[in-house]
Amino acid sequence: MEKAEREAPGAYWSGKARQLEPYVPGEQPRDRKFIKLNTNENPYPPSPRVAEAIAKALEEGGESLRLYPDPACTELREAAARHYGVKPEQVFAGNGSDEVLAFAFAAFFDSGPGAAPVLFPDITYSFYPVYAGLWGLSFRNVPLTEDFAIDTAAYAAPNGGIILPNPNAPTGRPLPPDALLSLAESQKNHGRVLIVDEAYAAFGVESASVHIGEYPNLLTVHTLSKSASLAGLRVGFAIGDEGLIEALCRIRDSFNSYTLDRLALAGAKAALEDVSYYREINRRVAVTRERVSAALSALNFTVLPSAANFIFVKFPRLPGAEAFAALREKGILVRRFDRERIGDFLRVSIGTDGDMDRFLAACREILAGKMEDGRWMLDEEAR
Numbered sequence: 001m002e003k004a005e006r007e008a009p010g011a012y013w014s015g016k017a018r019q020l021e022p023y024v025p026g027e028q029p030r031d032r033k034f035i036k037l038n039t040n041e042n043p044y045p046p047s048p049r050v051a052e053a054i055a056k057a058l059e060e061g062g063e064s065l066r067l068y069p070d071p072a073c074t075e076l077r078e079a080a081a082r083h084y085g086v087k088p089e090q091v092f093a094g095n096g097s098d099e100v101l102a103f104a105f106a107a108f109f110d111s112g113p114g115a116a117p118v119l120f121p122d123i124t125y126s127f128y129p130v131y132a133g134l135w136g137l138s139f140r141n142v143p144l145t146e147d148f149a150i151d152t153a154a155y156a157a158p159n160g161g162i163i164l165p166n167p168n169a170p171t172g173r174p175l176p177p178d179a180l181l182s183l184a185e186s187q188k189n190h191g192r193v194l195i196v197d198e199a200y201a202a203f204g205v206e207s208a209s210v211h212i213g214e215y216p217n218l219l220t221v222h223t224l225s226k227s228a229s230l231a232g233l234r235v236g237f238a239i240g241d242e243g244l245i246e247a248l249c250r251i252r253d254s255f256n257s258y259t260l261d262r263l264a265l266a267g268a269k270a271a272l273e274d275v276s277y278y279r280e281i282n283r284r285v286a287v288t289r290e291r292v293s294a295a296l297s298a299l300n301f302t303v304l305p306s307a308a309n310f311i312f313v314k315f316p317r318l319p320g321a322e323a324f325a326a327l328r329e330k331g332i333l334v335r336r337f338d339r340e341r342i343g344d345f346l347r348v349s350i351g352t353d354g355d356m357d358r359f360l361a362a363c364r365e366i367l368a369g370k371m372e373d374g375r376w377m378l379d380e381e382a383r
């Protein structure tokens, strides 16, 4: 190898590392103080019991950290089982639901020349195609309807498995329960898996996990990042028939036996046990979501109906890139996906009422700009 080649970035990468197109998470700014409405975190603090449990796990100068954590996450799975009304053997715990999803792609979907494609919506969580790339799976995007709904009838095609979020992300639109169950039924009849990613379910839909007894092919995936205000702790779950859970354990135990550390195990268990605290803060998020949605509709925004802790909205007349930049300029971070059909939409996480009042005020100021030479002049430029 020539010196220049040896020193080129990627000179020592595997073919796999070269081919990957990694997921790019939303910005986590360290310098300027923004109102952060870009990564769907919960605006309210976690239950005080979480920090108490973590402090307890650290007693005696953190002596317990000398030992590896419980690889089976037994106590946490027991708490999750009580929370969801299932058996501990029907629960898998992982390092954030991203990890659980990555394992699920490997556990339930086949690669190789004869394998049927995995199906998921064309507009959905952008990590799905990344996992497919990581494991070398073929996939096919199923288009959302004109009004950005998932049309479950469009999934009635040979497939290697289906994954979809409910509510969908980044649209926030929920699926009618009947549609979801008939999809689970048809997948069951064809011997295929349906994964429902319920990252945002706590803000507006009933979990499909209550149906795992009828559908041994149904896996629901959950996270404490949003509904339990614990994005910083990294804990996610899957719930499904014991057979599905065993497949996830096989993948995990071929990768890393200890995906959850002692502090995460303790904190997550405490969170699952404080149901009333979380019911209240998540109810508050949903109330704020409805208020902000109505206020934006009154300003002529396009607002998709959301059952999540974010809304997917379009400014009247203002291109998405300009709207994003104008909000950033005003100290408000939102998320924009530079993709066909949704490039003019912004995904706005629901913050506290105070955050959202500042967001609405910024939107009004931006709208007060004017059109000049065919370009939307933002208020500072228009002055």
Ligand code: PMP
Residues within 6 Å of the ligand: 095, 096, 097, 098, 099, 125, 165, 169, 197, 199, 222, 223, 224, 225, 231, 235, 236
């Ligand atoms: N699923 C969906 C639909 C998401 O939006 C997210 C958050 N980015 C996740 C899963 C992953 O969440 P976490 O890894 O924090 O549990």
